[in-house]
Amino acid sequence: MAPIQDGYQRGFSIEYVFLVVYCMTIYVYTGLPATGKTSTLIKTMRERENAGGKVELFLSSEHEELTRRPNVKPGGLMGCRVPGLNFRIDHVCSTKEAVKLLKDSAPGTLVVFDEAQYYKPGIVDAWCSASARGLDVLVGTPSADQLRILQKTEYQREHMEVDCRCGKRSATHVIYENGMVYPVHLCEPCYEESVNSAISELLRDVREASPFPGDLHTYQPFYKIEMEGWELVRDDSPARLEIILHAASRSGKVRKLLDDPVAQPSYMDLGCCSGFFADGMASHGYRSTGVDVDRNFIDWGNRLSMIKGQSIRYQQSDAHQFITETTDEYDVTSTFATVQWIMTQKGYATGIECLRALFQRTRHVAVVEMGYTTEDIYRDRIQDAPVIDKDWVLKMMQESGEFASIEVHPAGENGIWRDVYVGFREVPTSSPFCGLPFNDDMVFQVSTAMGYWEDSWLATTFEVWLTASRDLSRLTFEGWRPGQAADVQIQLNGDTLAEMNRVSGLFNSEFPISIAVGTTFRLSVGTSQAIRVEGDERALALVLRTIKFSER
Numbered sequence: 061m062a063p064i065q066d067g068y069q070r071g072f073s074i075e076y077v078f079l080v081v082y083c084m085t086i087y088v089y090t091g092l093p094a095t096g097k098t099s100t101l102i103k104t105m106r107e108r109e110n111a112g113g114k115v116e117l118f119l120s121s122e123h124e125e126l127t128r129r130p131n132v133k134p135g136g137l138m139g140c141r142v143p144g145l146n147f148r149i150d151h152v153c154s155t156k157e158a159v160k161l162l163k164d165s166a167p168g169t170l171v172v173f174d175e176a177q178y179y180k181p182g183i184v185d186a187w188c189s190a191s192a193r194g195l196d197v198l199v200g201t202p203s204a205d206q207l208r209i210l211q212k213t214e215y216q217r218e219h220m221e222v223d224c225r226c227g228k229r230s231a232t233h234v235i236y237e238n239g240m241v242y243p244v245h246l247c248e249p250c251y252e253e254s255v256n257s258a259i260s261e262l263l264r265d266v267r268e269a270s271p272f273p274g275d276l277h278t279y280q281p282f283y284k285i286e287m288e289g290w291e292l293v294r295d296d297s298p299a300r301l302e303i304i305l306h307a308a309s310r311s312g313k314v315r316k317l318l319d320d321p322v323a324q325p326s327y328m329d330l331g332c333c334s335g336f337f338a339d340g341m342a343s344h345g346y347r348s349t350g351v352d353v354d355r356n357f358i359d360w361g362n363r364l365s366m367i368k369g370q371s372i373r374y375q376q377s378d379a380h381q382f383i384t385e386t387t388d389e390y391d392v393t394s395t396f397a398t399v400q401w402i403m404t405q406k407g408y409a410t411g412i413e414c415l416r417a418l419f420q421r422t423r424h425v426a427v428v429e430m431g432y433t434t435e436d437i438y439r440d441r442i443q444d445a446p447v448i449d450k451d452w453v454l455k456m457m458q459e460s461g462e463f464a465s466i467e468v469h470p471a472g473e474n475g476i477w478r479d480v481y482v483g484f485r486e487v488p489t490s491s492p493f494c495g496l497p498f499n500d501d502m503v504f505q506v507s508t509a510m511g512y513w514e515d516s517w518l519a520t521t522f523e524v525w526l527t528a529s530r531d532l533s534r535l536t537f538e539g540w541r542p543g544q545a546a547d548v549q550i551q552l553n554g555d556t557l558a559e560m561n562r563v564s565g566l567f568n569s570e571f572p573i574s575i576a577v578g579t580t581f582r583l584s585v586g587t588s589q590a591i592r593v594e595g596d597e598r599a600l601a602l603v604l605r606t607i608k609f610s611e612r
């Protein structure tokens with residue numbers, strides 16, 4: 061027989077495949093994408109069927125990467141890069157279904173699993189049993205876990221190699237260049253050179269584009285790209301990414317998806333700018349989608365995802381239109397300082413509609429940052445809007461009824477610019493906030509305590525967000541103010557609960573409150589004058605002895 065005419069592959073022939081298939085009944089193909097694995101499988105299947113043999117082709121139904129392709133259905137055709145070379149797909153099924161189907165297949169059948177990495181590792185035992193019963197098993201692109209399990213059995217493996225385009229070395233990387241349908245194979249040095257030049261070109265275009273043409277100045281950094289000397293409007297992006305990652309990892313359902321060998325949690329950033337968060341989440345195992353109305357941002361995000369070989373879906377779209385029209389759901393979502401812009405352009409009601417739709421399209425965790433109307437840039441720019449501030453966002457999220465638990469990361473925490481709100485559809489598995497003296501069975505802390513130190517000192521501005529575990533009717537507040545007297549103001553959700561004038565020495569006060577079980581609220585304590593202590597840089601206000609809530 062003549063060798064396969066495939067320019068991408070070396071030293072490999074149909075004769076060899078058949079020899080091996082008939083001797084060793086599990087045969088595995090590994091190698092970079094587009095090295096001829098699928099075309100080899102198809103040729104083998106065709107040969108077997110032409111010789112009167114029975115063939116069954118399996119593809120996984122457990123990952124969107126396959127199921128979103130319209131041809132991936134029973135009776136659809138699996139193609140490859142060789143025009144006209146394709147084969148009928150028999151089964152698009154889960155690992156469990158595939159295991160059962162294999163048991164029912166007759167000895168002598170050639171069973172083929174392409175893109176096998178989208179099956180769970182448990183499939184390997186079924187391959188082994190099938191082979192023991194006299195079936196021939198062909199596997200394309202197994203996962204590392206599957207290969208590890210295969211080691212305990214006898215199987216044959218063919219690692220497909222292609223040359224780098226420089227012709228000097230074997231390729232170790234595959235990249236998709238802009239506008240190219242087929243990938244390019246590169247060796248290590250060529251890959252590095254190509255990545256560096258693509259990144260320089262990208263940064264040059266960013267420099268020339270609005271909103272700061274000619275300057276090393278843009279909104280967001282790019283995730284894990286060296287941008288020394290650049291001025292970034294949002295230099296708090298890494299801190300905000302940490303908030304999303306940490307919150308998502310505390311959702312039991314997202315955790316389960318992250319730990320699954322095949323499934324992946326999905327993430328969508330509404331108003332994604334140039335894709336820092338979409339990229340950061342993709343790098344942590346999420347299937348990312350980024351939506352932004354700005355063509356440049358989407359272009360830059362797309363270019364970088366191609367350079368990095370990621371599969372991120374960037375969509376240039378009006379955020380309100382996208383989120384109200386899509387039927388897709390996402391495990392984790394975020395929207396950073398986008399909805400107030402929608403309000404300035406399309407009105408207050410449109411912004412609300414946008415947030416509501418976002419919450420409904422979120423399966424587990426939604427992360428929200430809003431620009432406030434108390435900021436100069438948005439003041440008087442949103443028609444018909446009430447004051448949009450901390451309490452507005454909290455109330456909006458609570459009243460949506462979509463969240464079992466809401467947490468707040470106040471502005472300033474790890475350098476974040478604005479308050480970041482996290483809504484959990486299901487109660488998270490743990491709380492990242494603890495250690496305050498008033499964490500008891502009446503309330504639990506749902507934000508960092510800003511202005512509280514472990515030695516019980518409060519700063520002149522102290523703030524913490526709490527959720528009531530019971531119906532609360534009374535607050536007891538005890539403290540110690542050494543030295544000069546000062547005025548102390550206690551606020552609940554921005555409303556003054558009590559003003560204590562000329563507080564000095566030990567003090568103890570009780571106030572009636574009315575907070576229903578499950579309500580998240582903001583407690584703040586402001587003190588009019590700081591105490592300066594030698595050798596201590598802090599602006600001290602008072603020593604907190606007790607904050608105690610009592611039940612109705």
Ligand SMILES: [Zn+2]
Nearest residue numbers: 224226247250
């Ligand atoms: Zn090379």
